[in-house]
Amino acid sequence: xxxxxxxAENRTVGISSCHKNRSEVTIFSGGTGxxxxxxxxxxxxxxxxxxxxxxxxxxxxxxxxxxxGGPGCGDHRSRIIRLADESTTLAQSLKKLLAKRLTKDTRSxxxxxxxNILHGTxxxxxxxxxxxxxxxxxxxxxxxxxxIMKTNEFNFDFRGGSIGNFFFAGTRLMYDSLDSAIYMFSxxxxxxxxxxxxxxxxxxxxATIGVELRxxxxxxxxxxxxHPSPKNKPTSFDKHHQHKLPSPIKKxxxxxxxxxxxxxxxxxxxxxxxxxxxxxxxxxxSLYTSIIANLIVEGVGEKIAAGNFSxxxxxxxxxxxxxxxxxxxxxxxxxxxxxxxxxxLRNRPEHYIQKLFYTENSKIxxxxxxxxxxxxxxxxxxxxxxxxTDEPHYSKSELLKKIQQEI
Numbered sequence: 001x002x003x004x005x006x007x008a009e010n011r012t013v014g015i016s017s018c019h020k021n022r023s024e025v026t027i028f029s030g031g032t033g034x035x036x037x038x039x040x041x042x043x044x045x046x047x048x049x050x051x052x053x054x055x056x057x058x059x060x061x062x063x064x065x066x067x068x069g070g071p072g073c074g075d076h077r078s079r080i081i082r083l084a085d086e087s088t089t090l091a092q093s094l095k096k097l098l099a100k101r102l103t104k105d106t107r108s109x110x111x112x113x114x115x116n117i118l119h120g121t122x123x124x125x126x127x128x129x130x131x132x133x134x135x136x137x138x139x140x141x142x143x144x145x146x147x148i149m150k151t152n153e154f155n156f157d158f159r160g161g162s163i164g165n166f167f168f169a170g171t172r173l174m175y176d177s178l179d180s181a182i183y184m185f186s187x188x189x190x191x192x193x194x195x196x197x198x199x200x201x202x203x204x205x206x207a208t209i210g211v212e213l214r215x216x217x218x219x220x221x222x223x224x225x226x227h228p229s230p231k232n233k234p235t236s237f238d239k240h241h242q243h244k245l246p247s248p249i250k251k252x253x254x255x256x257x258x259x260x261x262x263x264x265x266x267x268x269x270x271x272x273x274x275x276x277x278x279x280x281x282x283x284x285x286s287l288y289t290s291i292i293a294n295l296i297v298e299g300v301g302e303k304i305a306a307g308n309f310s311x312x313x314x315x316x317x318x319x320x321x322x323x324x325x326x327x328x329x330x331x332x333x334x335x336x337x338x339x340x341x342x343x344x345l346r347n348r349p350e351h352y353i354q355k356l357f358y359t360e361n362s363k364i365x366x367x368x369x370x371x372x373x374x375x376x377x378x379x380x381x382x383x384x385x386x387x388x389t390d391e392p393h394y395s396k397s398e399l400l401k402k403i404q405q406e407i
Contacts, residue, residue: 019036022046026273029283030075030290035082037396042083043389044400049196050079051274054178054294055209055254058223059162060101060162064169067154068146069206069257071178072222073168075290076197077185078166081164085190089356093127097136098164100124110158117163121236129136135188136167143170178204197271200294201264206257209293215247220255226322244324251342252288252296263341266299274303279310279407282335282353288322292338301339305351310407314399315351317383317392318363327365330357332374350375355400355406358382361392379406 022048027034034041034050042048054071055061061074078291081099085091100117116122118140122132123308129138143166147156163249164185171181186197201207209218227246251260275279282291295301304311313335317326323331336349353376358366361383371378382398 002331006105012134016221021404021407023278024276024278025049025240025279025281025403026051027283028291028353029079029281029292030285032078032285034285035078035281037394038079039084040396041400042192043146047194047196047351049198049277050266051198051200051273051294052076053080053092053200053209053222053290054203055207055222055289055293057208058202062223063157063161065124065164067150067156067371068169068173070145070172070204071199071205071207073172073178074162076166076182076199077162077164077168080182080185080189081277083191083195089127089182089306090129090132091190093124093144096131096183097279098167098189099130100163102158102161102163107157107159110161110351114158114161121261124200129324132188137165137186139170139174139184141170143167146170146173150304172204176204183186195201195261196269196270198291200270201254201266201297202267203264205379207264208255209252210255210261210290211244211249211252211274214250219245220259222289222293225249226286226320232234244321245389248325249288249322252292254296258291266297266303271299271303271376274300276299277307277309279312279403280304281315281403286320286322287316287326287331287334292334295335295338298341299351301347304339305345305347310404312352312357315356315358315362315364315366315393317359317361317394327367328358328378329367329370329374331364331387332356332371332376334337346373355379357381357394357402359392359394363392 011089021044025045026049028051052075056072056074057076061072065072073309083097084095086095101157102113117124120137125133168181168185171184172178182197208391209222210218211225212218240402256262285291319326332349332353336352338353341348355377357372357379360380366378369376377404381402382395383392384395
C-alpha cells in the first residue's frame, strides 16, 4: 500500500518515483526567500510543509490590511502561485490571472484595469470556464464591496495590486477564516496534495511584528523593519539598496491591532507538521521578519527541541538591512534566542540546529571552529554559477543533494 501511495503522489507532481525521497520536510521560510528553489524542492520529497508568517504589512498586502485588517496573506499567495499546477491550459490561465499585478503607472490606469477584471472582461479570462469564473468573481466582488463601504475613510491605491491578494482577502472576509482562504486558493490552483502551506499563528485578526534595537529604539511593522518604501509607491522596494538599521536588532515581538505586544500561540497545523517531519529547515531569507517571526510563537521552540529529526539552518549568502554586520555565530544565536522566546526557554543552540549550511563564497563571515564548538556541523554548499546579482546564491542542485544526504 505504501508503494502505491508514493507512486500516486509522484504522479501528482509529475515526476518519477525513483527521484523522490520519502521523507516529510517542514520549512520555515518567507514569501520570496525560498521561491526560487521551491518548485524543484518539492519534487524531491514525499511531503513538504511551508510555515509562513501572516505579518506582512507592505505593498499590496499592506493596502488590504489597512483597509480590512486581518492577517497578511501575501507570502501564502506567493508560495501557492509558485507551486501551482501548470499542466493544462486551464491551470496556466488560472495562474496567470491570480498572479496578475495591476499597473504601477497611475492610480486611474490601475483602477481601470481592476474594473475590467472585476467585470470579467479582457484576455486574462480567456480559457477560464464559467464555473471557475463564478468562484473567483464572487471573492473579488466581496473584496470590492467591502472596499466601497470604506471609500470615505480610506483612499485605496490599486497600483501594483495583486489579483491573488484581492481574491484571498475576499474569500477570508466571506468565511471569516484565513484557513478557508488558503484552502480555496490551493484547490483552485490545484496545489499538489503533498504540499501544505500553513500560517504561523491561528488568527483571523490583525497581527504584525516589531523589533527592539540594542539602542532601545522600537520599530513597528514588518515593512518598516525590512524594507521601508515611500508611501506614494506602495509596492516599490529593493532589499539590495536599503540603509542599515540604526542599531542591531535585540529581539522581535508581535503586536496586535491596538499596537500592544502579545504572545501568540502557534497554529495547531504548524505544530503537527513539525512533529511529523523527518527534517526541519530554517530557510534563507530575511532572518528576523521571515524566519524568526515564525519561531517566537508559543509552542514552536518546545516542539523543535523535543523533536528527533534533522534540523538544518541555511545561512544567507550575504547580509541585508536586518542583519548588517552579523556573522555565522550571530545567526545561530539569533535563531536560538528567538526559539527560546528571549529567556522563557533555556535550550542550547544544538537543540535547535544540527547542521549549518553556507555558500562557498559566502559574504557572511563563517566561523567554522566556533560553529563546531557550539555542537553544530558546518556544511559547505557550492554557489550557483550564474546569478543576476553579485551576491552568492546556493546552487539549487547541490543544495538539494546536500539536504537529501542529511535526512
